[in-house]
Amino acid sequence: MSGFTWERGPFTRCAKCGQTTMGILSAGGQLLTKRCTNCRATVQIPLPELDKKAIYLDQFMFSMIYNVKNEGNLPKGHEAFAKEVYTLLRRCVLLQQVFLPHSNIHHDETTVFHSPIDLRGLYQFFGGDVSLMDSRDVELLQDIRFAKAYFDAAEPAVSLDIDEIADSRRNEWLPDMHVGVRADYSQFADHIRAVRGEVHDAMKHLADTWIERKATFADVLESEFSAIGPTKKQAFAKWFEEVSNPDPNDPLALLESSGRQIYREYRELCHVLEDRGVDENQQPIEIRKFWHWERHREIPHQRISSYLFAAVARRVVMGEKKIVDRGLLNDVRTISTYAPYVNALFIDKRCAALLKEEPLATELDYKARIFSLADTDEFLDYLSEIERQTSDEVREYAAMIYGTD
Structure with missing residues (x-):
C-alpha cells in the first residue's frame, strides 16, 4: 500500500x-x-471484557516517571528501579491490566510542580486517564452511608468497590489516539503553597503539644476519635458565622463559604433527614446527635487517619523531627481516603513504615497492598505477576492496537 x-x-x-x-x-x-x-x-x-486493577502512585512516583521520560535526575540508588518500573507500568497499562488513577491530591501537588502542564499530561496519558472521586467527596460518601445507618437504627455498611469512586472509563479499552487539554492552573499555585504552609505550621504546633504532654499512641488515638463530633460542631459554627456576617470587602466570601466541606455535609444530612420525614426544625438537633455518635470512629477514612496521626505522634515524642513536613497531611489523606478502594498504593517510605507498625498492622483493614522505595523488588514482582496473568486474547488485541510485543 x-x-x-x-x-x-x-x-x-x-x-x-x-x-x-x-x-x-x-x-x-x-x-x-x-x-x-x-x-x-x-x-x-x-x-474482550476487562477488570483493571487500580494502582495509586503518589506524586513522587509520577515525578520520577516524568524524569525517566525526560531524562531528568532520578532518585539516588534507585535509577535502575525507576527505568524498569517505567517500562513495566506502561506495559501493564497498555495490556489493559491496570490503571494509575489521578485525584485532586495529584492535581494540587502538580500545580506547584516546576512543569505542571507536562506532568499533568503525562499522568493522564501514561496511567490510562482515569480519575478518582475528589478525596473530600469520598469522605462525604462514607459519612453519609454511616448517617443513613444511624438514622435508620441499622448496621453501617460502606461499599469499598473501586467502581464507587472511579469514573466510568475504568474498564474501557484505551483509545488508540489520545487527545489532551493543556490546561494551565498556575494562577492557583500561590494559594496552594500558602495553604500548605498554614497546615504545616499547624501540624508543627500540634507536634510541639504532643512533645510537651509526652503523648502516647493511645492518648492521641482517643483524642482523635473524641474530637470528631466537637470539631464538626465547631466547623459548622464557624461556617454559620461566616455566612451571617460576610466580609463586605470580599465579594467572594459567600461563594467560598458555600463550598465548605462542613456545609456540604450538613446539607446532605438535611436531605437524608427530609427523606425520612424529620421536621426541618428538628433536623439540626438530629445532626448534632449524629456527629457525636461513637461509631464515627469506624468510618474508614476517620479510622485510618486517626491511627496514622497517633503513629506520627508516637514518632514525634520519640524524637523524630523530620516526619512532620509539608507533605504529611496529603500523605495521610491519600492513604485514609483511597487505601480501602484501590488494589495497591505506592507511597513514601515514612508512611509505609507507619502502616507496618503495631497496632496499625493488625487493627486497620483496607484493600490496598502497600509499597514504597523500601521494597522496590516486591513492587516489580507484583507488576510482573499482573503482566503474566494477561490472557492470550487480550495480548493479541493489545499488540494489534497499541503495538505491544
Missing part, C-alpha cells in the same frame, strides 16, 4: 473485496473499528 490512509496496520484481507486492505480505523471503549481502504467496508469487533 502507498499514500496516506486514515486506516492503519496491521492490514488483513477484506471479506468484501478480497484485498489485504482492511486496517484499524479506531479503537477504544468496547469496540475495535476496522475499515477497508479499498472498498470502504466497515466492521466493528467487540473487545
